[in-house]
Amino acid sequence: MNLRDLILPARPRAESVRRGAGLRAVLGTATGRLGLVCGGLVLAMIAIGSIGRSAPNAVAIGHEYLSPSWSHPLGTDAYGRDELARVAAGGRTSLSAAAVIVLIAMAVALVVGITSGLLGGITDSILMRLNDVILSMPTLVFAMGVIAALGPGLENLTLALSISYAAQFTRMARAFTLSSRGRADITAARLAGVGWGRVVAGHIAPDVASQLVVVSTLSFGGVIVSLASLSFLGLGAQIPKAEWGSMLSGSQVTFTSAPWLILAPGLAIVMSTLAVNLIADSLREKDDQRAGRTSATPRPLDQPGRPPGGVALEAGGMAITDLRVRYANNTDALRGITLTIPPRTVTAVVGESGAGKSTLALAALGMLPHNAAVTGSIRVGGHQMIGETEETLRQWRGTTVGFVSQDPRRSFDPLRSVGSTVSEAWLVHDIRPDDEAIIGPLENLGIDEAAVRRQLRPHQWSGGMLQRASVVAASAHHPLVVIADEPTSALDADRADDVIAALPETGAAVLLISHDLALVGRHSDHVAVLYAGRIVEDGPAHEVLASPRHPYTAALLAASPQTGCGLPVPIPGSAIPLIGDTRGCSFAARCPWADQTCRDQDPVLHDGVACWHPLPSPNDAAHRG
Amino acid sequence: MTETAQARGDRRGSAARFAARRLGQSVVTLLLASVVVWQFDAASSIDPAQEVLASRGVPSASSAQIKAVRHELGLDRSEVHQYLHWLTGAIRGNFGRSWINGEPVRGELATRIGPTLLLAGVAVLIVSVAAVVFGCVSALLAWRWPDLTIRALTVLVAALPPFVLGIFLIHFVVIRFGIGAVITDGSLHDVLLPAICVAAGSVAVPTRILRSSMVSALREDYAQMARARGGRPIHVVITHALPNSLVPFVNAIALSAPWMIGGTFVVEAVFSWPGVGAFLVQSVEQRDIPVVQAIVLLTTAAYLVAGFLADTLTRIVDPRIENGER
Numbered sequence: 042m043n044l045r046d047l048i049l050p051a052r053p054r055a056e057s058v059r060r061g062a063g064l065r066a067v068l069g070t071a072t073g074r075l076g077l078v079c080g081g082l083v084l085a086m087i088a089i090g091s092i093g094r095s096a097p098n099a100v101a102i103g104h105e106y107l108s109p110s111w112s113h114p115l116g117t118d119a120y121g122r123d124e125l126a127r128v129a130a131g132g133r134t135s136l137s138a139a140a141v142i143v144l145i146a147m148a149v150a151l152v153v154g155i156t157s158g159l160l161g162g163i164t165d166s167i168l169m170r171l172n173d174v175i176l177s178m179p180t181l182v183f184a185m186g187v188i189a190a191l192g193p194g195l196e197n198l199t200l201a202l203s204i205s206y207a208a209q210f211t212r213m214a215r216a217f218t219l220s221s222r223g224r225a226d227i228t229a230a231r232l233a234g235v236g237w238g239r240v241v242a243g244h245i246a247p248d249v250a251s252q253l254v255v256v257s258t259l260s261f262g263g264v265i266v267s268l269a270s271l272s273f274l275g276l277g278a279q280i281p282k283a284e285w286g287s288m289l290s291g292s293q294v295t296f297t298s299a300p301w302l303i304l305a306p307g308l309a310i311v312m313s314t315l316a317v318n319l320i321a322d323s324l325r326e327k328d329d330q331r332a333g334r335t336s337a338t339p340r341p342l343d344q345p346g347r348p349p350g351g352v353a354l355e356a357g358g359m360a361i362t363d364l365r366v367r368y369a370n371n372t373d374a375l376r377g378i379t380l381t382i383p384p385r386t387v388t389a390v391v392g393e394s395g396a397g398k399s400t401l402a403l404a405a406l407g408m409l410p411h412n413a414a415v416t417g418s419i420r421v422g423g424h425q426m427i428g429e430t431e432e433t434l435r436q437w438r439g440t441t442v443g444f445v446s447q448d449p450r451r452s453f454d455p456l457r458s459v460g461s462t463v464s465e466a467w468l469v470h471d472i473r474p475d476d477e478a479i480i481g482p483l484e485n486l487g488i489d490e491a492a493v494r495r496q497l498r499p500h501q502w503s504g505g506m507l508q509r510a511s512v513v514a515a516s517a518h519h520p521l522v523v524i525a526d527e528p529t530s531a532l533d534a535d536r537a538d539d540v541i542a543a544l545p546e547t548g549a550a551v552l553l554i555s556h557d558l559a560l561v562g563r564h565s566d567h568v569a570v571l572y573a574g575r576i577v578e579d580g581p582a583h584e585v586l587a588s589p590r591h592p593y594t595a596a597l598l599a600a601s602p603q604t605g606c607g608l609p610v611p612i613p614g615s616a617i618p619l620i621g622d623t624r625g626c627s628f629a630a631r632c633p634w635a636d637q638t639c640r641d642q643d644p645v646l647h648d649g650v651a652c653w654h655p656l657p658s659p660n661d662a663a664h665r666g
Numbered sequence: 667m668t669e670t671a672q673a674r675g676d677r678r679g680s681a682a683r684f685a686a687r688r689l690g691q692s693v694v695t696l697l698l699a700s701v702v703v704w705q706f707d708a709a710s711s712i713d714p715a716q717e718v719l720a721s722r723g724v725p726s727a728s729s730a731q732i733k734a735v736r737h738e739l740g741l742d743r744s745e746v747h748q749y750l751h752w753l754t755g756a757i758r759g760n761f762g763r764s765w766i767n768g769e770p771v772r773g774e775l776a777t778r779i780g781p782t783l784l785l786a787g788v789a790v791l792i793v794s795v796a797a798v799v800f801g802c803v804s805a806l807l808a809w810r811w812p813d814l815t816i817r818a819l820t821v822l823v824a825a826l827p828p829f830v831l832g833i834f835l836i837h838f839v840v841i842r843f844g845i846g847a848v849i850t851d852g853s854l855h856d857v858l859l860p861a862i863c864v865a866a867g868s869v870a871v872p873t874r875i876l877r878s879s880m881v882s883a884l885r886e887d888y889a890q891m892a893r894a895r896g897g898r899p900i901h902v903v904i905t906h907a908l909p910n911s912l913v914p915f916v917n918a919i920a921l922s923a924p925w926m927i928g929g930t931f932v933v934e935a936v937f938s939w940p941g942v943g944a945f946l947v948q949s950v951e952q953r954d955i956p957v958v959q960a961i962v963l964l965t966t967a968a969y970l971v972a973g974f975l976a977d978t979l980t981r982i983v984d985p986r987i988e989n990g991e992r
Contacts (some may be wrong), residue, residue: 072821181928182946189950190709263925266827266958270932273829274947289833296837303837307830308988315825318870322821406894439896446894451887456909456983462888465905514895554762603823 067323069399076319083313090129095128097283098122116301118292128305130283135313138199139264140165140251143257146206147250151209154214155241155249158222169215175208177581188276195284198277202267206260213256217249224248255324262317269310285310288533308448322578357384357422358550358583359405359522360443362425364417366400366409366574374400377417379646382567387544387551389561389582390573391597401571402526405552406444407434422521438464443523443549445540448505448531453499460495463510466517474517482513486543494519516547523549529560538563558601562586570594574625580649590655592632625651669757685978693968699966700756703959704749710955714739717765717962725913752959759961771960774945775800781852782941786930788857789864794919796869801876801915808881821869828929832863846869852940860937864929872918879911913980920976923969 043442052451067073070215095101101121109116115124157168175183176665180202187201188194193619222245231239271277272286280287285306292302360384374397382388392398403409405419407426419426422439426434438444446452453462460479467474476492481490488507499507508528525546529537536558543566561568561582568585570578570593578591589595626644629635634654644651686749707714715735719727727735736742756763761771800820804813826834839859840884850856885891891904932941938944942961949957966972 119958137952142673149720170694173695173696174702177695177699177970178966179924179927179969181931182924182962185931185946186703186958186962188708188739189953189955192710193951196710200984245927264824267928270827270829270928274932274935276947276950286829293833296833297841300837303833307833310827310830311825313828315822318821331884408893410891434897435893435896438895444891446887446891450889452891454892454906454910456912457905465892466895469892469895469901511891569954622722632917 051570062285067320070323071324072319074325076316079231079312079319080316083309083316086125086138086309087129088134090125090127094126095123096128097127098281099126103188106295108299109301115305118299118302119295123186124302124305127283127288128285128309129286131288131306132309132313134195134269134278134282134284135265137197138268139261139553139563142202142264142268143204143261145203147253147257149207150253151246151250153509155218155246157211158215158218158290159237159241159245161343165215169212172208172211174411175204176212178205180205180263181270184267184271188271193276193279195272195282197280198268198271202264206264209254209260210253214249214253217252218245221245221248228593235324258317259321262314262321265317266314293393295450303337310523344567358382358469359523359552360418360420361401361405362418362420364401364419365415366397366404368410369412371576372411375404378574378576380552380570380576380579382552385519385540385545385548386567387553387565388567388569389553389555390563390569390571391558391561393556393597396571397574398571399526399625401550402524402554405522405524406438406442408438422658432605436470438592439520440470440518441517441521443547445508445511445515445523445525445528447527448503449511450499450531452511453502453507455499457498458496459502459507459510460501462499463495463514463517466514470518478517482516484508486513487539503536505540506534508532508536508642509528510542512547513541518547520549520592522552523547524552526554527554529555531556536562558586558598570597575627575651576646577628577651578649579646584658587651588656588658590650590658591628591633591652592654592656593628595656596631618661669715676850679865681978681981684981685974687954688974688977692974696967696970700719700753700963703963703966704752706959706962707955708745710953712953712955714955715741716763718763718768720768721764721768723811742961749828756960756963762837762956764949764954764957766954771957774957775942775960775964777847778940778942778945781939782930782934782943784852784854785860785864785934785939785941786926788861789868789926790919792861792865793868793872793922796865797872797876797915797919798908800873801880801911804873804877804897805884805907806903808877813877814935816873820873821867824868824870826866828867828933831866832860832933835859835863836936847937849938850940856939858936860933860939864926867929868926871922872915874913876911879914880907883907883910909983912983916976916983918978920972921982923972923985927965927969954989 067077085286102116104117104121105119107113107117107121113123113125115128118124118127151274152171153168155428157165183205184198184201187204188197191200192199227240227244230244231237248461268277269284271288271545273290275287276292278284278287280291288306288455289303290312292306361378361380361382364375364378365371372619378397378401380388380390390398390401393496398410405421405426407429409415415425415427421437424437426437426442429437437547453459463479463483464474467478479495480491484497488494488506488509493572494502494506502510511528525541525544528544529540532540537560541553541560544553553561553565565582568578568580568582569576570585570591572593578585578589578594584599585594589598625642626632626635629639632639638653642653644653676931692836695988713732715732716727718735718739719731724731726754740748752762753902761770761775763770798815804816805967807813835846837860838846846859847856850860869871879901884902886906889902892906893899897905930941933939935947936941942964946958949961
């Protein structure tokens, strides 16, 4: 074993992983399996037609134009030749020519692409410029030019298509080389003194080749169609050689009397192309799926909480009662939230990420995914949101419930002016706002020259200014409630206060979702602490933040750099996953005071805290025993 | 005020610089391509002088006649001189005379270019409209039955090569039901069936690219924000997801251009469409090299222009894209 073998694994790992993933994608998807079936049918047809049948060019006088029968399953043609034998022979011609083209193209691409990618500089520029010249001629047109020069025939067509596809593959081989060259194991080998020759032959070339194999699979359909198209035009395979394209052109005149002569080679081409396209599609499907598809059916909640009717605050604000949300993957995001948000106050919901804060915001906007199971009650201005139709919820969004989101740089459409995104708040409710309705509020929030600035795109605005524009859009229709989901986490600290201060000025009840306890302390009237989908502590902001009673609240305050004393203390452990049934207090595993009661029984929210052993409150004489 | 004007000016300036550089690259590529196209003549072992004499009704010419025609065609000059002579002519639209009938190539091309542009234009229109409609429906109803149906349909149709679809349409639609024509006249009246043949196979890729980029655009904060303001799903798709997916979509159309150009030429031959493609096929059969050279060069130029337009449009639509080396 030499040095190289010690440093480099015998096969680059990335390659084998990729190869396995491709095969799994083809076998694992319906499209891929269907593609394999189509391809298998074509190959079976070629096999059956090739073995034990008369020669594809055997003329039989007196047997012309026979319809399909047992002895001639696909009938016979104008010379009494067996059509099945000819379609099979045509398939062998097409597939072998296509294979030759792809192999030549791959070989050329490997040499030129790797040379170009590794040498770089002027060699690379020249090679790629020349390659671009071939690429600038559409494949079929280039092939026709070559055939005009060299004469018609399958050999010349094969040559022309090989050159054209080689140019296409070369560009990719070069790109693969560049990415392979930067891989860590190859850099390591170079640093260890392994020569370029060995690195190229042993690692880069196999890596690039394995990626090219996938690309060539995707191109195979195009090669078959190109071959058939030009043979159909009489420029490729010549009579009497059997080829699908030339068989089609020869049988056109007898379509009405002998349709099988068109259908057999026609369907053979369609089936082969379909097989290749489906397999290619299944390779791509994997990427699409990774981009996100959650289609598991929702499971009903265990305890469907009855929404108690007639909560106060019919006139304004929002009342949430026993809200439970379970996602399709059986995660319980919210497990019975009860919270009231009175008008003209700021109610803050704090907690770590994963506690259910974002789910709460989506629920309050009526924007939970369709496959989430929701029970409980959300009443806004006397109306029940849970169970309302999508169209009614849509009309309420923006008019009754406003929303300010997390990152203003992402919540404005990059292609539209800021002004047009703000005016959207009116337009989607079929109102055409006059300029003053937009400019006035923007200037009130301290944006100078709003009339000019609104025509700029978001990347020309600062984050703080954008977020104030968001506030203007959210308050366009004087909503009863404005939900602000971490509205300042992407802003500079000095900008944050302006934005938060602007929220209650709209006259709405504000639901401020944040993890920034210092900010919450400065701006909110009421604080609810969310942990693992439950409210564990709830009360006036100054009380909760000054003398927390739940151990989790205390830990949050200690972990916050602004509110804790001295250095922040991280909370040990992490939130438990909320799947299936859970027993006991969900914070028990991380709580220094947890005992058997905590682990066995779930505490309920009582007197503003859900804990078996609450920390003493200042006006509470009893001391922790 | 000045800020706005300056920002716009900068954007325009950088787009213009990009366009100029990209145009320069295209011109260099086209010039190099012209060398390859010129080689078609040398690669063929045909003596143009004998071809021209044959077309003038002189089947077995004397060596004096051949010498005279060689001088007339400039074949007694150096290779470089011949190439430059051909190139300068080509730039002015003069591609010489056909070897077969002695007519100027330019005249025949002029009458045929209109029908080809009509056919290709209608095909691109069909692809774009179908891909936008299918892409929007698929993105709105991702992974539900309309999306899956569209996907199956486009994959199936993509497996129909233009000439196979052409033959099937001629026999099942034109002859059976008398809709359209077998021999077409190159007018708007007859364009639909051939255009469908060209377009069919090219709908799948732009549709898929539009769908997947719209699905990810719909997940972006700005699209969610539009929903949170009360936007209808269709509004979010049309005003946010579609414009933000335009760049990959335009590039997908540009990428399918070579396939569609090839398809157009083959379909012209199937439907006897009086366009450049049918002329090319006929000239390749007759090995009428000057005509083939002219059409291959023009096609290359057209494809390069399409690529240039797509790249420049990309820059104008989305100013965030910085100087990307292509």
